[in-house]
Amino acid sequence: MSYFKIAWRNMQERALASSLTGLSMALGVALMVLVLVIHEVVVAQLSNDAQGYNFIVAGKGSPYEIVLTTVFHVGKPLYPIPWKYYQKFVDGEFAPYTDLAVPICLGDSYPTEDGQLFRVVGTTPDMFNELSYGADSQGNEKRYEFSSGRNFRQSHFFEAVIGSVAANRTGLKVGDRFQPSHGISAEGKKHDDFEVVGILAPTGTANDRALFVNVEGFLLLDGHARAAKTDAVAEPPIVVADAPPGQPAPLPISQREVTSILVRCNPEEMMAPMQIDMGVNKGDDLTAQAVAPVSVVERLQASFLAPMRLILLVLTVMIVIVAGISILVSIYNSMSERSHDIAVMRALGASRNAVMVVILVESILLSILGGLAGLVLGHGVLALASPVVEYYTGVTVRAWSFTWQETLLVPGLVAFAAVVGFLPALSAYRTDVAKTLGGAR
Amino acid sequence: MLVLENVRKAYIEPSGEPLPILDVERFEIAAGEQVVLRGRSGCGKTTLLNCIAGLTTADSGTIMVNGRDVTKLPEATRDRFRATYIGFVFQTFNLLPAFTALENVMLGMTFTGSKPDAVRAAQLLTDVGLGHRLTHKPRALSVGEQQRVAVARALANRPVLLLADEPTANVDPAHQQHIIDLLRSACEQENIAMLLVTHSPEVSQQFSRVEELERVNRAARVA
Numbered sequence: 292m293s294y295f296k297i298a299w300r301n302m303q304e305r306a307l308a309s310s311l312t313g314l315s316m317a318l319g320v321a322l323m324v325l326v327l328v329i330h331e332v333v334v335a336q337l338s339n340d341a342q343g344y345n346f347i348v349a350g351k352g353s354p355y356e357i358v359l360t361t362v363f364h365v366g367k368p369l370y371p372i373p374w375k376y377y378q379k380f381v382d383g384e385f386a387p388y389t390d391l392a393v394p395i396c397l398g399d400s401y402p403t404e405d406g407q408l409f410r411v412v413g414t415t416p417d418m419f420n421e422l423s424y425g426a427d428s429q430g431n432e433k434r435y436e437f438s439s440g441r442n443f444r445q446s447h448f449f450e451a452v453i454g455s456v457a458a459n460r461t462g463l464k465v466g467d468r469f470q471p472s473h474g475i476s477a478e479g480k481k482h483d484d485f486e487v488v489g490i491l492a493p494t495g496t497a498n499d500r501a502l503f504v505n506v507e508g509f510l511l512l513d514g515h516a517r518a519a520k521t522d523a524v525a526e527p528p529i530v531v532a533d534a535p536p537g538q539p540a541p542l543p544i545s546q547r548e549v550t551s552i553l554v555r556c557n558p559e560e561m562m563a564p565m566q567i568d569m570g571v572n573k574g575d576d577l578t579a580q581a582v583a584p585v586s587v588v589e590r591l592q593a594s595f596l597a598p599m600r601l602i603l604l605v606l607t608v609m610i611v612i613v614a615g616i617s618i619l620v621s622i623y624n625s626m627s628e629r630s631h632d633i634a635v636m637r638a639l640g641a642s643r644n645a646v647m648v649v650i651l652v653e654s655i656l657l658s659i660l661g662g663l664a665g666l667v668l669g670h671g672v673l674a675l676a677s678p679v680v681e682y683y684t685g686v687t688v689r690a691w692s693f694t695w696q697e698t699l700l701v702p703g704l705v706a707f708a709a710v711v712g713f714l715p716a717l718s719a720y721r722t723d724v725a726k727t728l729g730g731a732r
Numbered sequence: 733m734l735v736l737e738n739v740r741k742a743y744i745e746p747s748g749e750p751l752p753i754l755d756v757e758r759f760e761i762a763a764g765e766q767v768v769l770r771g772r773s774g775c776g777k778t779t780l781l782n783c784i785a786g787l788t789t790a791d792s793g794t795i796m797v798n799g800r801d802v803t804k805l806p807e808a809t810r811d812r813f814r815a816t817y818i819g820f821v822f823q824t825f826n827l828l829p830a831f832t833a834l835e836n837v838m839l840g841m842t843f844t845g846s847k848p849d850a851v852r853a854a855q856l857l858t859d860v861g862l863g864h865r866l867t868h869k870p871r872a873l874s875v876g877e878q879q880r881v882a883v884a885r886a887l888a889n890r891p892v893l894l895l896a897d898e899p900t901a902n903v904d905p906a907h908q909q910h911i912i913d914l915l916r917s918a919c920e921q922e923n924i925a926m927l928l929v930t931h932s933p934e935v936s937q938q939f940s941r942v943e944e945l946e947r948v949n950r951a952a953r954v955a
Contacts, residue, residue: 304830640815
């Protein structure tokens with residue numbers, strides 16, 4: 292009979308105590324799994340959010356503010372910059388280094404009746420036609436797709452596309468109309484309404500929680516135009532082909548502003564990133580700044596998420612240690628009632644090392660079974676929570692994908708169990724057979 | 733087969749004074765011989781069995797079992813030697829409650845270093861009349877059945893020496909004779925020497941050689 296079977300039978304004999312001890316280990320490991328996987332998902336999502344372009348060009352302010360407002364739709368937007376700055380990337384000094392420039396206008400929101408507030412973003416159809424977000428497991432760029440409807444058209448100023456979470460939470464669907472509120476509050480003045488023409492498929496990015504409108508319509512809303520200068524030179528009218536009847540003329544360029552610009556560098560120009568960086572941040576016109584969102588997100592992760600993860604991991608490691616100590620206490624407490632059995636085994640010829648190994652195997656079995664149950668429990672909880680999380684946040688939690696740290700759990704638990712099992716094993720090793728079996732004389 | 737010479741053992745009293753328990757000048761049992769050892773409580777019967785089995789070390793002297801002096805063996809070797817050559821039947825059976833009857837017998841085979849033989853274990857249990865109780869745990873067995881499992885376990889490794897420490901003390905009279913018959917016939921069949929400790933006159937009168945421990949053990953005479 293193997294030592295494994297002997298240890299297993301001992302555990303079966305103390306089924307309740309063994310189950311409770313294993314459960315405490317399972318809960319500790321499940322918490323650890325949740326922390327690891329959730330952190331992994333959050334980091335992946337943050338990274339995805341900031342991909343698809345090289346720079347965000349915006350007004351003066353903190354790079355964190357620029358990324359938070361433009362990429363994550365959080366916080367108060369920075370002061371806008373003149374539209375002419377955007378034109379530098381379309382047909383001006385930065386155009387040779389630019390593959391794509393997408394304007395982003397912020398400052399409006401859409402409140403729901405139950406008190407939720409979703410950001411309204413003015414942009415161009417290129418946002419969804421040309422940009423990508425993140426990459427799949429094969430390294431291919433992910434493209435925006437529509438779960439229903441289509442992208443809004445350049446020529447139709449009052450069309451809108453909404454993110455998957457925003458659609459779920461607001462109840463808006465293709466064909467519905469909505470009125471953005473001025474400012475980032477529910478009390479803002481209601482603007483003209485936009486027609487929803489498309490619902491984005493879930494992307495797992497912050498864009499799932501926003502409503503995107505045609506920037507031309509956004510600029511025409513009350514309070515969005517700069518005051519026209521009295522000495523302004525008259526601009527030639529902008530002709531819009533295929534405009535629907537009754538649609539107002541576009542806002543003159545001189546009255547336009549843009550909050551930020553997403554810039555994808557020209558891949559054929561090796562020096563494009565440096566040219567744009569130097570030109571915007573160190574050129575003659577210091578109206579704006581260019582920040583690389585990926586490096587800002589990395590700094591965000593290093594500054595905020597990594598310490599938080601460390602704290603959570605330390606806490607969960609402490610939980611696992613407490614669970615390990617409970618294994619020690621459970622086995623050690625049982626040693627007095629099992630000393631007789633150990634003495635019998637010794638009388639049958641088991642060496643001191645053999646009874647020690649049996650106790651260590653029992654400790655390791657409890658830890659491994661508890662640890663495996665914890666892995667299943669942790670991922671099971673993620674699987675159950677995944678649809679809810681996705682519904683409310685748009686973040687896709689792949690419940691059954693494992694982090695590399697989890698592969699360390701089993702050998703780690705074996706080593707840990709050997710340590711916590713050592714004390715009771717030593718007690719078994721030292722059992723006095725003759726005295727325990729009652730052989731006084 | 734079993735030869736004890738000048739075996740002495742003393743316990744240390746709380747006062748620090750040594751209390752002699754064993755002082756055996758010479759005691760021997762031939763191969764296949766069946767011997768009863770009698771003596772009053774506290775005269776060192778169990779200590780003698782423990783010394784022979786190597787569960788307790790003698791202070792001095794030699795204990796030869798099957799040609800080897802167990803007092804000279806390192807502890808791990810002595811454990812393996814005990815598992816291989818000595819069978820032990822206890823007064824309180826000492827079956828392990830977590831294991832079935834079959835597993836208890838196989839447990840006796842586990843520590844010899846060779847693979848436990850489930851077929852032999854089952855046959856031994858069948859021989860003691862427990863073929864239908866192989867998968868029962870001790871708590872599901874009667875007292876008499878438990879002792880029969882203990883007998884099967886003691887015989888599992890085909891020992892050369894069987895030590896039985898009052899094996900019928902906790903068994904009702906109806907089953908006492910059955911246990912003794914079992915032990916005697918098994919030892920005869922496999923030429924196993926047996927040293928049986930008992931207080932029972934009914935048991936001892938069935939054996940041709942009955943030793944009084946006070947005669948064998950000079951320390952017991954003093955006590």
